[in-house]
Amino acid sequence: MKKQNSIIFNRIFFSIILFTILFASCKREAEVYTPQSEEKAIKLAVLKNGFDTTGMKDLGKYMLVEGDILLTKISLLSTTPRQAYQNNNSLVDRTKQKNITIRIDDSVPTDGGRLDWRNEVSQAITEYNNLYTNLELSLVTTPTADITIRLGTEDPTFNLNMGTGTIAAAGLPSNGNPFHSIVINSNYVNIPSSSTKKYNLVHEIGHCIGFRHTNWQVRSESPALGIGNSPNTGSNPDASSVFNGGTALNSWSGFSIWDRDAITILYPKFRAKITNYPAQPTSGIPYTFGIDANIPITSYHWENGGGYVIGSRENPTATIYCGNPATFVIYCTVINIYGEKIDIYHSPF
Structure with missing residues (x-):
């Protein structure tokens, strides 16, 4: 697998909205950055990638932008601007769609407390498998999987510090593969109910298979493309969408009609x-x-x-x-x- 673009999205997404990140590979001349020049270069890269820098936070290896989107500094300093357009790289490959595996990392507890999301993982998988689409998700206990669900503070790769306002984070597909991780923020300030955990897991899995926030306009996020006949006009085209951003406290009440329509369009079963x-x-x-x-x-x-x-x-x-x-x-x-x-x-x- 080629290197993931490392753009990690937070509790975000929809209409049903799909977007693609295009990275052009190029050789850079060796540069020596001072802290000030690096900060300026990162800010410029964030702007070129189409993100708003208002309220941007430095989280070590990552920059937190637009409230719930994590960008790696390495990718920002070595990639070309992001383009919001539709192509196959923004989806899971057809050959992979029927066998998307999900595992729960040992960092997720089993005590039934606020950080134990294990039962809700199975429930979220079932919700996707109950749709009439080409997607088939399965929970596995193998050491590796397409998507690993873990606690943020115990993630040995990212060591994320998402503060207390972010409930979970994920990212978009790359090279035809689902995004590899969903990170549960153990520092999240609220105590989520089981229904809220399920809602957020469905939301984050959606990111992993290629969806953006449905309400990206009202959130002043970078432009995204609409899917099929889904409503994409106005600042909040589908208030019931599970893929809306800024909805971490929501309880699960099912996919909206347009959620179902969009997932079916992007991942159709052969008929x-x-x-x-x-x-x-x-x-x-x-x-x-x-x-x-x-x-x-x-x-x-x-x-x-x-x-x-x-x-x-x-x-x-x-x-x-x-x-x-x-x-x-x-x-x-x-x-x-x-x-x-x-x-x-x-x-x-």
Whole structure:
């Protein structure tokens, strides 16, 4: 896996809003920074990446901007400006979507207290798996996983100090992989209920698979792109979205209608159906059938009962004579551009 861009988002996100971070690799001349020049360079990099520097805080290895977004200083000083536009790098690769693994680090306690989020992790995973999408998340106990959930103060890699106002943090996908970590802030000032923990985990998992805050405009965050037919006008296009920022105290009440719509658009399950089946087929008459699919198909194989196929069975369409009696079942096995195979059929019965 290539190096993550290390932009870590806080309790944030939606509409359903997707965004991509493009980093151009380049060789920099060796530079000697004084504390003042480094501070100036970081501030300039934050501005070039499209973030607001008002209230920006220095957290050691990280800069906290816009209240809940963590940027690594290393990435700020060695990357080109962020662009808010849609491309495949802002999503989890299709081949990875059905096997996204999540593990809980040992730093998360099991005592049932305010820092024990273990039950809510399973609940959040179930909420995503209950959606009709191509995403399949699983909780594993292996030493490594696509996403690791850990306490912020005990994270050996980041050693984050998020203060007391941030409940959790995550980031966006990179190189087709989900963002690798969700950090629970053990210094968070409030004591979250189980429902609030679940809400925030669903929110942070959303970041890990590519969503921004739905209400980015009212929060004066950098621009993001809308998804499909989701409402993206106004400062707060979907007040019920779980991906809204500044909602750390919210309780879980389900995905909004537009949340569901956006997730389905970005991560569609492969669907296909046979078209042109007559309402009342006539014996001895040839009928030509096709396939309507939501993902391009590369391979077809037609079969039928009660009639016979004229010509090749491997074409996008098949012409079939209706047998006697004038009913027949049509089968087609299709494979899409991702190598996913499904068997479909149409029957008059």
